[in-house]
Each structure stands twice: as C-alpha cells, then as structure tokens.
Amino acid sequence: MIRIDGLTKRFGDRTAVDDLTFTVEPGRVTGFLGPNGAGKSTTMRMILGLDKPNAGSVTINGHGYVGTARPMREVGALLDARALHSGRTARNHLLCLAQTNGIPGKRVDEVLDLVGLESVARKRAGSFSLGMGQRLGIAAALLGDPKVLLFDEPVNGLDPEGIKWIRELMRSLAGEDRTVLVSSHLMSEMAQTADHLIVIGRGKLIADIGIGEFVRQGSNVLVRADGQDRLAPRLIEAGGSIQQGTDGSFIVTGLEARQIGEAALAAGVVLTELTPQRSLEQAYMDLTRDSVEFHASVA
Numbered sequence: 001m002i003r004i005d006g007l008t009k010r011f012g013d014r015t016a017v018d019d020l021t022f023t024v025e026p027g028r029v030t031g032f033l034g035p036n037g038a039g040k041s042t043t044m045r046m047i048l049g050l051d052k053p054n055a056g057s058v059t060i061n062g063h064g065y066v067g068t069a070r071p072m073r074e075v076g077a078l079l080d081a082r083a084l085h086s087g088r089t090a091r092n093h094l095l096c097l098a099q100t101n102g103i104p105g106k107r108v109d110e111v112l113d114l115v116g117l118e119s120v121a122r123k124r125a126g127s128f129s130l131g132m133g134q135r136l137g138i139a140a141a142l143l144g145d146p147k148v149l150l151f152d153e154p155v156n157g158l159d160p161e162g163i164k165w166i167r168e169l170m171r172s173l174a175g176e177d178r179t180v181l182v183s184s185h186l187m188s189e190m191a192q193t194a195d196h197l198i199v200i201g202r203g204k205l206i207a208d209i210g211i212g213e214f215v216r217q218g219s220n221v222l223v224r225a226d227g228q229d230r231l232a233p234r235l236i237e238a239g240g241s242i243q244q245g246t247d248g249s250f251i252v253t254g255l256e257a258r259q260i261g262e263a264a265l266a267a268g269v270v271l272t273e274l275t276p277q278r279s280l281e282q283a284y285m286d287l288t289r290d291s292v293e294f295h296a297s298v299a
C-alpha cells in the first residue's frame with residue numbers, strides 16, 4: 001500500500017504537486033490520471049524517493065520516507081523506458097541492476113522470460129524498438145519481485161498487441177495482491193485497465209473514485225420508451241437523474257445503459273431507444289477542464 005499525505009513539491013515559484021492526499025491499495029490497479037503537466041511524474045518520483053517533497057509524506061507498506069531512492073525489492077518502477085544504457089545487451093543491463101541491488105542472477109532470466117524478451121536477451125538494448133524497450137523497462141521493474149509497482153505512461157507509443165500485453169500484466173500483478181499505480185493522460189486507456197482512479201489537475205486531487213462509480217457518474221444516456229411515466233420513477237429510485245427532452249425523449253445521468261434496461265424490464269416498459277451520449281473521455285475532460293494548461297484555440 002502507498003499512503004500519500006499532504007504531498008507538495010515546488011520548482012521555484014511553480015507548485016507541481018499541491019497538498020496531495022490519497023492511498024493506493026493492494027490487489028487492484030489504480031489509474032493515476034491527469035492532463036499533461038498535472039504532476040503525475042513528479043508524484044511518482046517522490047514515491048520512489050527520487051525527488052524530495054517540500055511538504056507532506058509518502059509511506060510504502062507502513063515505512064516512512066528515508067530520503068534515498070527506494071530499493072528495487074520494495075518498489076519497482078517504469079519511469080522513462082528510454083533511459084537505459086543502450087550499449088549493453090538487455091541481459092547485461094538487467095544483470096548490472098541485479099548485482100547492485102543484491103538480487104540473484106537467475107532472477108534476470110526469469111524476468112526476461114516473463115516479459116517475452118528471452119530470444120533477444122543478448123542483443124544490444126540500443127537496437128530495441130519502443131515496445132521492446134518498454135518490455136525491458138518492465139523487466140527491470142519486476143527484478144526485485146516488489147509488492148509495489150509504479151508505471152508512468154506505460155502504453156505510450158505501443159502497438160495494439162503491446163498495449164494488450166501491458167494491460168494483462170497490470171491485471172495479473174494486481175491479482176497477486178500487489179499495489180499497482182499506473183499513470184496515463186487517457187481516460188479510455190484507464191477504463192480498460194484500472195479498478196480505481198486518482199485524478200489530478202495542476203497538482204491537486206480532483207477525484208478519488210472507483211471506476212464503476214466514475215462510469216455511472218460520467219454517463220449520459222438518451223432514452224425513449226413507451227410508457228415513460230412508469231419508467232421515470234424507477235430510474236430515479238435506481239439513482240439516476242432525468243432531464244426531459246423536447247421530443248419525448250429524456251436524458252438520464254448517473255446510470256449505465258444496462259441499469260436503465262433493467263429498470264425498464266422491472267417497470268414492464270418497452271425501450272425504443274437507448275443511446276449513450278457522453279463518452280468516458282468526455283466525462284474526464286469535463287472533470288479536468290479547469291486544470292488543463294494549454295487549450296487549442298479554434299481559429
């Protein structure tokens with residue numbers, strides 16, 4: 001578990017992380033979402049002990065901040081996959097890391113196997129594609145078999161197969177009761193991977209919410225039905241709110257299409273239209289609109 005309390009980081013007169021408080025629980029994938037420059041990487045660097053906070057604290061599995069980088073056995077991290085020694089082979093790169101962290105050499109072959117790089121283990125890491133580099137970075141993160149894992153934008157630049165592989169890996173790591181924090185600026189990506197969301201903007205916490213609840217809160221569904229009078233009270237009872245449309249339709253907020261279908265079934269009402277109106281990406285953009293640093297202007 002990661003516990004962050006009042007965490008603050010300033011660079012000159014700029015506050016990159018502003019009094020952040022949240023916990024990251026084990027056994028689930030926590031998505032760390034925010035627009036560019038929101039402070040995700042800076043927060044992750046502070047969790048790892050690579051940046052010193054101006055205020056606040058980070059504890060990992062109950063241990064306080066010690067002021068030096070966290071050992072690989074405690075926390076594994078993929079921060080910048082390109083930041084590796086390109087002259088070394090993949091295997092040597094991992095062997096060096098293992099040696100300096102007191103990790104047995106045979107673990108190197110285990111993690112190479114785990115990330116699917118065993119056939120290119122003796123190739124220079126500098127010749128690797130982005131996806132292979134990403135896998136090597138993940139192998140390094142897993143080297144110490146840590147209970148806590150941080151991944152900063154792990155799917156950036158990957159092809160669909162690589163993205164699917166990373167999603168499955170995150171889920172399986174959480175399934176082993178590890179604490180998994182993964183950052184992204186894409187809601188659509190997190191919707192497919194995360195169980196829980198921490199959303200930040202301009203260094204501040206905007207939402208700390210389960211993915212199911214976010215989907216419910218964020219969704220708008222256009223509904224048409226024969227017998228709307230009977231359906232409306234059921235929808236309100238189920239937690240939805242209703243806005244009457246002009247043409248006999250209505251917009252339901254706070255319920256997923258499936259829940260509306262179930263309410264219609266219970267009311268014995270025939271639905272003639274059920275159309276989700278707002279994507280999750282849109283809901284996320286609405287949530288973070290005031291925190292985006294650079295807006296494109298329409299000419």
Ligand SMILES: Nc1ncnc2c1ncn2[C@@H]1O[C@H](COP(=O)(O)OP(=O)(O)OP(=O)(O)O)[C@@H](O)[C@H]1O
Pocket residue numbers: 011014015016034035036037038039040041042043185
């Ligand atoms: N070493 C630094 N010196 C000065 N400013 C910094 C430094 N590191 C980060 N910042 C600033 O702090 C803010 C937060 O940056 P950070 O990289 O943590 O955001 P992020 O959410 O990870 O964004 P992105 O998705 O673009 O990587 C930004 O305004 C950035 O310019």
